[in-house]
Amino acid sequence: MLLILALTWDAVWPYVLGAALVALLGGTVWWLRTTHRTTVAGHRAWQAEEEDKARERSMAEVDAMTWQRFELYIAELCRRDGCTQVVVSGKSGDLGADVTGLMPDGRRLVIQCKHYAAHRTVSSGDMQKFLGTAKAEHGADVAAFVTTADFTRAARALAVKHGLLALHRNLLGAWVRGATLESMIPLNGAGSGPPRGRRARGA
Numbered sequence: 001m002l003l004i005l006a007l008t009w010d011a012v013w014p015y016v017l018g019a020a021l022v023a024l025l026g027g028t029v030w031w032l033r034t035t036h037r038t039t040v041a042g043h044r045a046w047q048a049e050e051e052d053k054a055r056e057r058s059m060a061e062v063d064a065m066t067w068q069r070f071e072l073y074i075a076e077l078c079r080r081d082g083c084t085q086v087v088v089s090g091k092s093g094d095l096g097a098d099v100t101g102l103m104p105d106g107r108r109l110v111i112q113c114k115h116y117a118a119h120r121t122v123s124s125g126d127m128q129k130f131l132g133t134a135k136a137e138h139g140a141d142v143a144a145f146v147t148t149a150d151f152t153r154a155a156r157a158l159a160v161k162h163g164l165l166a167l168h169r170n171l172l173g174a175w176v177r178g179a180t181l182e183s184m185i186p187l188n189g190a191g192s193g194p195p196r197g198r199r200a201r202g203a
C-alpha cells in the first residue's frame with residue numbers, strides 16, 4: 001500500500017492534502033462550537049448566580065424593614081409597575097387590604113402583606129381569611145398575598161384554586177429585582193376578572 005502510494009503520490013497528493021484540510025477544518029469548527037457552548041453555558045450559570053446573589057442582597061434589605069415599612073415598600077413597587085390610586089392602609093382591622101390600587105389596565109388590586117422571617121410559612125387559614133374578604137369585601141379583580149416567607153402547600157393550593165396571586169419569598173425577590181407585578185400573575189395563582197373598563201362596556 002505504501003509502495004502504491006509512493007508511486008502515485010504526484011497524482012493523489014492533492015486529494016490527500018484536501019482530505020487533511022477538510023478534517024482539520026472540521027475539527028476546528030467542532031472545537032470552536034464546543035468552546036462557544038461551554039463559554040455561553042458558563043456565562044449563563046455565572047449570570048444566574050449573580051442574579052441570585054443580588055436578589056438575596058435585596059431581600060436582606062427587605063427583611064430588615066418593619067412591617068409598616070414593608071407595606072409602604074410594596075406600594076412603591078406597585079406604583080413602579082404603573083399601578084394608580086395606590087393606598088396603604090397601615091392599620092389593623094383592614095380586613096386583609098393592606099395595599100389597594102388599580103392595575104395599569106384598570107383592574108382593582110388588593111394586596112395582603114405578611115412580613116415574616118424567611119423560615120416561617122403562611123398557613124391556609126390566613127389564605128382563607130384573605131380569600132373571604134379580598135373579593136367580597138374589597139371588590140378585588142386582582143387579589144395578591146405577598147410575604148417575605150413561604151406558603152404552606154395547602155395555602156398555595158387554595159390560592160391557585162380560587163385565583164389569588166401568592167407571592168412567596170422567591171417571587172417577591174424577582175419582583176424586587178424588576179419583574180413586573182403583571183408578569184407575576186400567571187406564575188402562582190392569578191387574580192381573576194376583566195379590566196373594569198371592559199366589564200362596564202360589557203354590562
